[in-house]
Amino acid sequence: MGTPDAAVVAEGVHKRFGATTALAGLDLTVPAGTVYGLLGPNGAGKSTAVRVFATLTRPDEGRAVVAGHDVVREADAVRRRIGLAGQHAAVDEDLTGRENLRIFGRLFHLGGPRARRRADELLERFGLADAGDRLVRTYSGGMRRRLDLLSSLLVSPAVLFLDEPTTGLDPRSRNEIWDAVRDLVADGTTVLLTTQYLDEADQLAQHIAVIDTGRVIATGSPDRLKARIGGRIDVVLADGADLGEAARVLSAIAAEGTRPDADPERRLVSVPVGADSVTLPDVVRRLDQEGVPAVDVGLRRPTLDEVFLTLTGRPAEPADPPGTATPALAGEVSR
Amino acid sequence: MSTPAPAPLPVLRAGLADGLTVAGRNLLKLRHQPGQIVATFAFPLVSVVLFGYVFGSAIPIPGGGNYREYLMPGLFVMGTVFGLVGSLTVIAKDNGLGVMDRFRSMPMARSAVPFGQTASDLVVAAGSLAVMAGCGLLFGWRAHHGVGATLGAFGLLLLLQYAVSWVGVFLGSLVRNEETAARIAPLVMPVTMISNVFVPTEGMPTVLRVIADWNPVSAAAVACRELFGNPGLPTGDLAWPIEHPVLATVGWSALLLVIFVPLAVRRFRTAGL
Numbered sequence: 001m002g003t004p005d006a007a008v009v010a011e012g013v014h015k016r017f018g019a020t021t022a023l024a025g026l027d028l029t030v031p032a033g034t035v036y037g038l039l040g041p042n043g044a045g046k047s048t049a050v051r052v053f054a055t056l057t058r059p060d061e062g063r064a065v066v067a068g069h070d071v072v073r074e075a076d077a078v079r080r081r082i083g084l085a086g087q088h089a090a091v092d093e094d095l096t097g098r099e100n101l102r103i104f105g106r107l108f109h110l111g112g113p114r115a116r117r118r119a120d121e122l123l124e125r126f127g128l129a130d131a132g133d134r135l136v137r138t139y140s141g142g143m144r145r146r147l148d149l150l151s152s153l154l155v156s157p158a159v160l161f162l163d164e165p166t167t168g169l170d171p172r173s174r175n176e177i178w179d180a181v182r183d184l185v186a187d188g189t190t191v192l193l194t195t196q197y198l199d200e201a202d203q204l205a206q207h208i209a210v211i212d213t214g215r216v217i218a219t220g221s222p223d224r225l226k227a228r229i230g231g232r233i234d235v236v237l238a239d240g241a242d243l244g245e246a247a248r249v250l251s252a253i254a255a256e257g258t259r260p261d262a263d264p265e266r267r268l269v270s271v272p273v274g275a276d277s278v279t280l281p282d283v284v285r286r287l288d289q290e291g292v293p294a295v296d297v298g299l300r301r302p303t304l305d306e307v308f309l310t311l312t313g314r315p316a317e318p319a320d321p322p323g324t325a326t327p328a329l330a331g332e333v334s335r
Numbered sequence: 336m337s338t339p340a341p342a343p344l345p346v347l348r349a350g351l352a353d354g355l356t357v358a359g360r361n362l363l364k365l366r367h368q369p370g371q372i373v374a375t376f377a378f379p380l381v382s383v384v385l386f387g388y389v390f391g392s393a394i395p396i397p398g399g400g401n402y403r404e405y406l407m408p409g410l411f412v413m414g415t416v417f418g419l420v421g422s423l424t425v426i427a428k429d430n431g432l433g434v435m436d437r438f439r440s441m442p443m444a445r446s447a448v449p450f451g452q453t454a455s456d457l458v459v460a461a462g463s464l465a466v467m468a469g470c471g472l473l474f475g476w477r478a479h480h481g482v483g484a485t486l487g488a489f490g491l492l493l494l495l496q497y498a499v500s501w502v503g504v505f506l507g508s509l510v511r512n513e514e515t516a517a518r519i520a521p522l523v524m525p526v527t528m529i530s531n532v533f534v535p536t537e538g539m540p541t542v543l544r545v546i547a548d549w550n551p552v553s554a555a556a557v558a559c560r561e562l563f564g565n566p567g568l569p570t571g572d573l574a575w576p577i578e579h580p581v582l583a584t585v586g587w588s589a590l591l592l593v594i595f596v597p598l599a600v601r602r603f604r605t606a607g608l
């Protein structure tokens with residue numbers, strides 16, 4: 001298939017569950033040796049895409065090639081080259097952590113002694129050595145998550161799929177997992193991860209695909225995506241009475257189809273601007289000319305949340321009740 | 336740190352090794368659940384006391400004889416059939432926790448799961464039969480026809496158990512989690528009750544009697560009574576399975592295996608696709 005150094009290629013992948021269309025023509029190319037982030041709201045089809053790539057679900061239409069092998073016709077070859085940590089920790093509650101890893105190791109055909117050694121090694125490295133001999137039933141959610149991730153690392157996979165790997169983890173565990181992902185990539189593994197945390201994609205991924213309703217709606221590096229929707233200019237006025245006037249002045253530089261937002265409380269006018277379309281001195285000059293004194297003028301690059309919001313028309317965390325779009329989450333966007 | 340994937344094993348060897356690993360895993364799990372083991376041991380004890388002494392006092396056996404001697408073979412069969420619940424629950428739990436998904440994303444033989452599960456079920460069943468037989472001996476049950484016939488009876492029970500455990504594995508692969516499994520498990524009860532396990536079928540209404548006579552549980556119970564030399568063998572105009580109980584039990588088991596082994600194996604190959 002076309003690109004030899006692509007770890008994952010999807011072409012027009014469709015998947016329906018009854019009346020629900022989970023994937024509606026997904027196209028994706030994941031370059032080998034990178035971390036690729038799959039972003040999308042709940043129900044976008046992220047997990048379904050991962051399940052197709054991990055040979056758990058067969059696409060209705062289209063094809064997917066993982067590590068050079070077709071996920072349908074050469075499923076076994078794919079399985080030998082991938083690791084999967086699904087959205088929910090898939091470990092056995094009635095066994096200890098160590099036993100879980102040993103058994104999975106045997107099922108990867110490492111052989112008894114090697115499976116044993118590998119289990120010990122991984123537990124040690126991920127801070128689970130002490131808990132290793134306790135039943136998983138007694139583990140915290142974060143510990144289960146980590147054990148689940150370890151199970152997918154028993155055999156160094158060519159491609160590792162992580163479906164929301166750090167959901168529900170504390171910042172320290174999250175950092176550990178991020179470090180592990182970086183180490184793996186340094187060792188040559190390609191990582192495809194889905195996430196709801198935009199900072200996670202920002203931190204880890206070289207490439208991002210935003211998916212919505214089963215289709216890719218944007219791709220690029222985090223920086224490119226941010227540049228694509230431009231930034232915001234925030235002006236804090238000396239006098240709240242100038243708000244209307246400032247908004248009028250700034251609407252001249254607003255990105256197409258947008259208007260400045262005024263926040264009387266903070267005496268702030270904020271306006272979305274096109275990528276590289278305005279410079280700060282330019283803004284200051286315009287305000288001066290109209291006699292609107294400003295105490296602070298700043299150009300803000302968009303957060304990935306804003307990228308997400310712009311592209312999908314929905315906030316990044318739809319787990320919140322609808323209608324309470326959270327300014328806190330969207331960084332410092334003023335409403 | 337890097338652990339390269341081992342070269343693929345020959346299919347048959349891989350399948351066998353994986354099956355053993357899965358079976359070993361199930362037995363290991365049991366070791367961590369002493370409660371489950373206690374329950375396995377308590378079941379025969381409770382049933383013998385409950386059915387043997389409480390009901391037994393009021394149930395006459397055709398041709399006379401000790402009710403507990405009549406009951407024991409029936410309880411053996413009942414314990415065997417209840418094994419279905421165990422397989423069902425384990426598989427359903429793996430499904431619910433996503434362990435099954437992990438198995439299916441790995442380069443293991445997919446049929447290793449049902450084969451491994453039924454193999455470990457067989458080991459557990461043999462253990463619980465031994466305990467149950469011990470309880471029976473304690474309460475006055477005896478095998479009267481020598482070692483050969485006795486071993487034959489236990490062999491027959493294990494065969495039926497193996498067949499039934501495939502049914503459990505298949506049903507388990509259809510349900511999504513442990514809760515659903517727990518809800519359908521009590522349905523096994525009537526299957527064992529509408530039979531001659533507790534009472535002779537002679538007195539039942541015709542419809543029920545026909546069902547009971549053709550219930551594999553009845554054939555197996557009669558077969559055991561015959562082989563152990565226990566009382567209460569039916570006489571007169573008999574349904575075919577009751578007249579040829581050993582053959583009928585083997586036949587029923589074979590039929591269940593022929594139907595459910597392919598169904599279960601196929602289900603594990605293709606589930607979720």
Ligand SMILES: Nc1ncnc2c1ncn2[C@@H]1O[C@H](COP(=O)(O)OP(=O)(O)OP(=O)(O)O)[C@@H](O)[C@H]1O
Nearest residue numbers: 017020021022040041042043044045046047048049
């Ligand atoms: N087995 C299934 N049966 C029926 N519908 C399904 C199944 N799996 C997924 N779906 C549906 O397909 C759509 C995509 O689901 P998917 O789990 O891929 O979303 P997601 O992007 O992973 O969402 P989340 O962020 O909540 O994990 C949803 O509408 C979901 O209800």
Ligand SMILES: [Mg+2]
Nearest residue numbers: 046047048087
């Ligand atoms: Mg998901």
